[in-house]
Amino acid sequence: xxxxxxxxxxCLGALQATQGRPPPAVAWATPGAGSTMLAPEGxxxxxxxxxxxxxxxxxxxxxxxxxxxxxxxxRVGEAAxxxxxxxxxxxxxxxxxxxxxxxxxxxxxLLIDVSYPSRGLVRTLALLGSLLLAxxxxxxxVGHRGSAEPRGARPARPADS
Amino acid sequence: xxxxxxxxxxxxxxxxxxxxxxxALGVYWGRKASDLDGFMLAGRxxxxxxxxxxxxATWVTSNTVMLAPKFAVQMGIWGMLAYSTAAFGLFLFAPxxxxxxxxxPHGYTSGDFIRLRYGRPAWVVFLAISLFYSMAWLxxxxxxxxxxxxxxxxxxxxxxxxxxxxxCVIYTLFGGLYAVxxxxxVQSVIILIGVVAVGAIVLTRIDVGTIYSEVAETQPALLxxxxxxxxxxxxxxxxxxxxxxxxxxxxxxxxxxMREDVSHRAFLLAGFLWLPIxxxxxxxxxxxxxxxxxxxxxxxxxxxxxxxxxxxxxAVLVFIVVFCSLASSIDSLLAATSDxxxxxxxxxxxxxxxxxxRLRLLGSRFIVGLGVATWLLCLxxxxxxxxxxxxxGPLVASTIWPxxxxxxxxxxxxxxxxxxxxxxxxxxxxxYFSYGWFTASxxxxxxxxxxxxxxxxxxxxxxxxxxxxxxxxx
Numbered sequence: 001x002x003x004x005x006x007x008x009x010x011c012l013g014a015l016q017a018t019q020g021r022p023p024p025a026v027a028w029a030t031p032g033a034g035s036t037m038l039a040p041e042g043x044x045x046x047x048x049x050x051x052x053x054x055x056x057x058x059x060x061x062x063x064x065x066x067x068x069x070x071x072x073x074x075r076v077g078e079a080a081x082x083x084x085x086x087x088x089x090x091x092x093x094x095x096x097x098x099x100x101x102x103x104x105x106x107x108x109x110l111l112i113d114v115s116y117p118s119r120g121l122v123r124t125l126a127l128l129g130s131l132l133l134a135x136x137x138x139x140x141x142v143g144h145r146g147s148a149e150p151r152g153a154r155p156a157r158p159a160d161s
Numbered sequence: 162x163x164x165x166x167x168x169x170x171x172x173x174x175x176x177x178x179x180x181x182x183x184x185a186l187g188v189y190w191g192r193k194a195s196d197l198d199g200f201m202l203a204g205r206x207x208x209x210x211x212x213x214x215x216x217x218a219t220w221v222t223s224n225t226v227m228l229a230p231k232f233a234v235q236m237g238i239w240g241m242l243a244y245s246t247a248a249f250g251l252f253l254f255a256p257x258x259x260x261x262x263x264x265x266p267h268g269y270t271s272g273d274f275i276r277l278r279y280g281r282p283a284w285v286v287f288l289a290i291s292l293f294y295s296m297a298w299l300x301x302x303x304x305x306x307x308x309x310x311x312x313x314x315x316x317x318x319x320x321x322x323x324x325x326x327x328x329c330v331i332y333t334l335f336g337g338l339y340a341v342x343x344x345x346x347v348q349s350v351i352i353l354i355g356v357v358a359v360g361a362i363v364l365t366r367i368d369v370g371t372i373y374s375e376v377a378e379t380q381p382a383l384l385x386x387x388x389x390x391x392x393x394x395x396x397x398x399x400x401x402x403x404x405x406x407x408x409x410x411x412x413x414x415x416x417x418x419m420r421e422d423v424s425h426r427a428f429l430l431a432g433f434l435w436l437p438i439x440x441x442x443x444x445x446x447x448x449x450x451x452x453x454x455x456x457x458x459x460x461x462x463x464x465x466x467x468x469x470x471x472x473x474x475x476a477v478l479v480f481i482v483v484f485c486s487l488a489s490s491i492d493s494l495l496a497a498t499s500d501x502x503x504x505x506x507x508x509x510x511x512x513x514x515x516x517x518x519r520l521r522l523l524g525s526r527f528i529v530g531l532g533v534a535t536w537l538l539c540l541x542x543x544x545x546x547x548x549x550x551x552x553x554g555p556l557v558a559s560t561i562w563p564x565x566x567x568x569x570x571x572x573x574x575x576x577x578x579x580x581x582x583x584x585x586x587x588x589x590x591x592x593y594f595s596y597g598w599f600t601a602s603x604x605x606x607x608x609x610x611x612x613x614x615x616x617x618x619x620x621x622x623x624x625x626x627x628x629x630x631x632x633x634x635x
Contacts, residue, residue, distance in 0.1 A: 040390075040597060041235065041236075041390045041597065041599070042235075042382060042388070042390060043234075043235045043459075045458075045459055072379065074453075074455075076455035076457075077455060078455055078457035079457075080457040080458065081455055081456065081457060082234065082456040082457070082458070082459040082462075084234050084235050084236070084237075084380060084383065085237065085376075085379075085380030085381070085382040085383040086382065087382060116389040116390065117389050117390070117393070117596065117597070117600075119389070121596070122389045122392060122393060125393055125396070125600060125603060125604075126392055126393065126396065128396075128603065128607050129393075129395075129396030129397075129399070129400070129603050130396075132396075132400065132603070132606055132607055132610060133396070133399065135610060136253070136403065136561065136562075136565065136610075137253065139562075139565055139566060139569065140253055140256055140257065140565060140569070141256075142569075143256075143260075143565070143568065143569025143570070144256035144259075144260070144569075146569070147260055147569055
């Protein structure tokens with residue numbers, strides 16, 4: 001009984017301590033503060049963490065595309081998000097915590113550097129893939145039509161030992 | 162912030178009901194597996210319906226349900242199509258299966274073919290590739306099982322993953338390929354009904370036009386035909402799929418198990434049945450943005466969107482479909498990989514005079530051993546799903562031409578076939594680390610084609626006597 005009361009008192013104390021305080025500051029967890037994230041495939045999985053022991057209802061994420069004047073803002077429930085279809089260049093992300101009506105401070109911006117494979121490489125490999133596909137299909141079609149091997153006409157040969 | 166769509170009690174209930182059901186059915190069907198041919202190849206008399214169902218159910222893996230939506234989220238329309246190109250592997254394997262069944266009426270494994278066609282050095286390299294890939298596939302599915310049960314019902318990753326592996330090990334152990342094919346048939350029916358139902362419900366609740374407008378406005382790159390990674394992943398995935406199907410004993414054991422007159426039709430039918438599934442699963446990924454769903458973990462996008470759109474009842478359906486997908490692939494891999502270890506490693510390398518009873522016992526032990534090894538590798542939850550599986554891509558893509566040409570061309574150069582697997586794997590892995598996973602299988606296959614083609618053109622072997630493939634058991 002006594003430990004239960006002690007836990008309740010402790011929780012109430014923590015609640016009182018956090019009431020009326022602004023939402024906490026948020027720091028990037030992946031890839032880490034102050035670093036630039038490389039995204040050669042045009043997508044990124046980012047995670048962040050609020051200060052510990054502080055109440056957070058949600059987060060507001062701001063994304064500014066390269067050359068874009070108006071940032072895209074959305075609210076998310078979790079401390080992580082996956083974004084895809086990023087344009088080539090550097091995309092900036094900022095995040096802030098929300099608690100009730102109050103907003104916490106913006107995080108440091110996270111820079112996501114998107115640099116797709118060169119067009120020359122892509123064209124070469126796509127051409128290679130097309131030729132390879134044609135060759136494989138041709139091999140099997142021609143082979144199938146030309147293989148009139150009589151089945152099991154002769155008895156099985158002894159196994160290697 | 163609670164994302165669960167099923168209570169853990171419901172999740173555990175489904176897990177227990179279906180787990181007990183698969184074990185009971187597996188043991189029941191496995192009664193026929195009294196001799197080695199029955200245990201390894203279901204008596205070699207599997208018909209069209211069971212053959213098509215087992216091929217289709219095996220190819221609907223947890224990766225189909227979970228990676229296809231992830232591909233769509235990452236790469237848009239092309240990503241969705243890229244995953245569906247894996248069906249082409251089944252289409253092209255259909256004529257190969259017919260020829261395999263005719264040339265090797267007494268064959269047991271894909272390793273048998275490589276050993277008899279190209280000799281021991283190529284066989285050892287092939288076994289190393291095949292065993293590595295099979296373990297990667299098993300681990301990726303074990304991980305996917307743990308992840309999806311956790312995402313849908315909050316079942317702890319380790320518990321969920323462990324239960325799924327345990328269930329599959331038990332019924333494969335008791336019933337061999339009879340149990341695998343029997344349960345695959347039931348699972349394929351459930352998967353087809355489930356996917357059709359989920360697709361129909363989703364289409365009634367989501368406006369396709371809205372999804373298109375939203376994606377076009379906020380992520381135009383996902384609709385672009387020229388998105389570099391997506392375009393390359395289309396070819397890369399296709400050749401990865403060819404390599405997976407052409408080389409792996411999962412598919413060869415089915416070719417040996419089917420009646421000769423149905424094998425090619427069964428694989429074609431399986432491909433057509435499989436094709437729409439990743440498209441439907443990928444559609445869920447594309448819809449996530451317009452539904453306003455945040456994706457906190459890309460591996461979970463499919464289950465998250467399905468749960469959001471369909472609610473608890475639909476989530477039960479998704480849970481069952483995923484469980485069937487997992488079981489139908491894990492059991493097949495356990496059986497086929499155990500065959501490879503029993504037949505190729507033990508009987509051919511260690512004890513050629515081993516009795517059938519001894520091989521049957523060893524097959525069971527290998528199934529348990531594979532289950533334990535998979536469980537241990539799944540425990541740390543290493544990497545994401547794509548990185549686990551796609552690392553094996555260049556290795557299996559290097560086997561496409563040595564196998565396909567070796568089945569049809571009598572004068573394929575043996576050294577060239579060996580060199581093709583080694584060079585294709587090495588250069589493909591180099592591409593994996595240098596340019597990205599989306600180039601590795603394509604480059605590996607290209608190197609393999611050139612090596613086999615040039616080697617055979619410049620130094621062809623004497624014409625191969627196809628009768629050498631018709632090997633009897635001693």
